[in-house]
Amino acid sequence: MSDADQSNAAKRPTVLLVCAQPSLTSSALYCFRGMGAKVIAVGDPGMQFLRYSRFCEAFVPCDVVGADPNRFVAHINALADKYRVDVIAPGDNDSQLLLSAVKDRLEASVFPLPTSEQLVRLNDKHAFHQTCVQIGVPVPASVFFADKHGLDPVELGERFGYPLIVKPTAWGGSDGVVISESAEDLRKRVIDNDDYRFQPLVAQEFVPGQDVGLNVFAVDGDVLLAAPQMRLGDEVIQLDNDRLVAFGRKFVEATGLTGLANLDARLDPEGRVTFLECNPRIWSTICHSHWCGENYVAAGVRHAVGRSPTGRTHISGRSVTAPARLLSDLARRRRAPRSLNRYERKAIADGISDPVLLFRRYFERSPRG
Numbered sequence: 030m031s032d033a034d035q036s037n038a039a040k041r042p043t044v045l046l047v048c049a050q051p052s053l054t055s056s057a058l059y060c061f062r063g064m065g066a067k068v069i070a071v072g073d074p075g076m077q078f079l080r081y082s083r084f085c086e087a088f089v090p091c092d093v094v095g096a097d098p099n100r101f102v103a104h105i106n107a108l109a110d111k112y113r114v115d116v117i118a119p120g121d122n123d124s125q126l127l128l129s130a131v132k133d134r135l136e137a138s139v140f141p142l143p144t145s146e147q148l149v150r151l152n153d154k155h156a157f158h159q160t161c162v163q164i165g166v167p168v169p170a171s172v173f174f175a176d177k178h179g180l181d182p183v184e185l186g187e188r189f190g191y192p193l194i195v196k197p198t199a200w201g202g203s204d205g206v207v208i209s210e211s212a213e214d215l216r217k218r219v220i221d222n223d224d225y226r227f228q229p230l231v232a233q234e235f236v237p238g239q240d241v242g243l244n245v246f247a248v249d250g251d252v253l254l255a256a257p258q259m260r261l262g263d264e265v266i267q268l269d270n271d272r273l274v275a276f277g278r279k280f281v282e283a284t285g286l287t288g289l290a291n292l293d294a295r296l297d298p299e300g301r302v303t304f305l306e307c308n309p310r311i312w313s314t315i316c317h318s319h320w321c322g323e324n325y326v327a328a329g330v331r332h333a334v335g336r337s338p339t340g341r342t343h344i345s346g347r348s349v350t351a352p353a354r355l356l357s358d359l360a361r362r363r364r365a366p367r368s369l370n371r372y373e374r375k376a377i378a379d380g381i382s383d384p385v386l387l388f389r390r391y392f393e394r395s396p397r398g
Contacts, residue, residue: 041065042330045109045137047128048072048079048120049093052313055390057120058084059316059379060326069112071105072120083383087112094123101127102134109137116140116333118326122201122310125288138333141248141288143309151284151309155198155231164283166276167303169234173198176228177219182212189234195219197227201308208235236305238297241268243277244318245292246325250285252278253338254328256318256345259296263354265317269345272302280304289315289325320376321347347372352380353387 044066048054054076061068062084070079071091080088091104109117118140119125129148132139143151150156161168170189174180177195185193195215197205205227209215219225239259246254255277257268277292291312293305315325322342331338349372350358356377358364369377380387 041067042115042334043067043069043112044330045105045112045114045117046070046072046085046120047091047093047105047117047124048076049123050121051076051078051389053122053311054079054120055386056313056316057118057311057326058082058383058386060319060324061330062379062382063319063324064327064330066330069108069114070120071108072124078385078389082385084386093127096127098127098131102131106136109135116330118330118333120311125310140329140333141246143286143288147284147286148309151286151290151307152201153198154196154306155229157304157307158231160283161280161304164279166280167301169194169236169303169305171231171233174228174230174232177225177230180215180220180230180232182209182215182220185215185232186212189232192235194233194235195230196233198229198231200227205230236295236297236303238295238303241270241273241294241296241302242312243273243292243294244312244315244323244325245277245281245286245290246328247281247286247288247290248332249287250282252281253332254323254325254341255281256323258314258318260314263351264348265314265321265350266348267318267321267344267346270296270302272300276302276304280307289329316379317349317351317376318344320349320372320379322372349373349376352376353390356380356387 044061046068048070049072068085070085070088073093074090077088079085089108105117114137116138117135119128125142126148128139129142129145132142155173158168158171192208192210195207195209207218241257241259243255243257245252255274257270257273259266259268273294288309289311291308295303318325321344323344328338355373
């Protein structure tokens with residue numbers, strides 16, 4: 030490749046985006062769009078709506094969930110050669126699990142990812158709790174159970190009080206998460222509920238306060254980007270909280286994390302931070318971070334192609350409401366155009382640039398978090 034071609038590729042990388050979950054992939058696409066990447070989407074049949082997305086140059090069907098690894102590797106390598114791909118990247122949790130398992134067999138550069146072994150541990154809520162306890166990161170009191178039949182509502186009530194939380198150790202999103210208000214409620218909704226089949230489980234004390242999160246991009250435990258945020262309905266607010274960042278860094282360094290992660294936490298009325306779990310993947314509001322000025326996806330692509338990071342942007346205090354909500358509020362005159370901040374104007378511009386993603390992301394909720 031000539032020097033001119035290399036310069037053009039550096040300015041506008043070609044990304045092969047492997048995907049299986051509409052909501053997370055749509056969020057990621059806003060970030061790829063923001064960095065000017067040319068995106069070739071490759072994914073399960075349920076992702077075929079991306080054929081009509083203005084943010085994708087093409088869509089190629091390819092099994093992701095339940096894929097045969099050998100056939101997947103051959104297909105991806107052929108596509109990477111055909112489209113002269115610079116980086117192969119995951120759009121969601123399913124695609125990341127697959128790419129992590131086969132990344133050493135892929136011929137193009139791969140977006141920074143945890144190893145398969147790291148993903149298993151990072152996605153496990155009980156393992157997360159154990160790691161945090163060992164390194165001194167605050168977490169709720171928690172007990173592990175192989176299945177729901179080990180739960181003793183009276184004993185748990187004496188230990189934690191009610192309400193308390195029961196959740197599967199390795200499921201994403203809110204699947205299987207139950208906030209029990211009493212021993213009777215725990216029996217009814219979990220123990221005696223034939224439809225509740227999640228296992229293994231953790232029972233956990235309930236921590237009052239505000240849900241917050243720490244967004245991270247790291248390589249081998251070295252945090253390159255980190256910013257806290259808080260979500261209020263459809264609005265995402267970037268925070269300034271040194272304790273949240275410091276504890277998050279401690280966890281990332283201890284686990285040697287590579288890639289993207291969102292650490293869920295609670296902030297109590299006295300300002301104490303309690304960490305809940307780690308989501309080592311693209312998160313649903315990653316596009317909000319981009320609209321506020323910090324593009325985590327772009328940072329990963331830059332690292333994958335060997336380019337130096339652009340440096341951190343101080344985004345605390347900035348906020349963005351989801352573009353579909355903004356457009357709805359404007360249409361119903363709940364908000365006036367002059368009330369929009371510059372980051373919301375950017376979000377609206379992206380939203381109306383691709384109506385397919387706008388409506389798909391608004392109406393679709395990924396069952397796997």
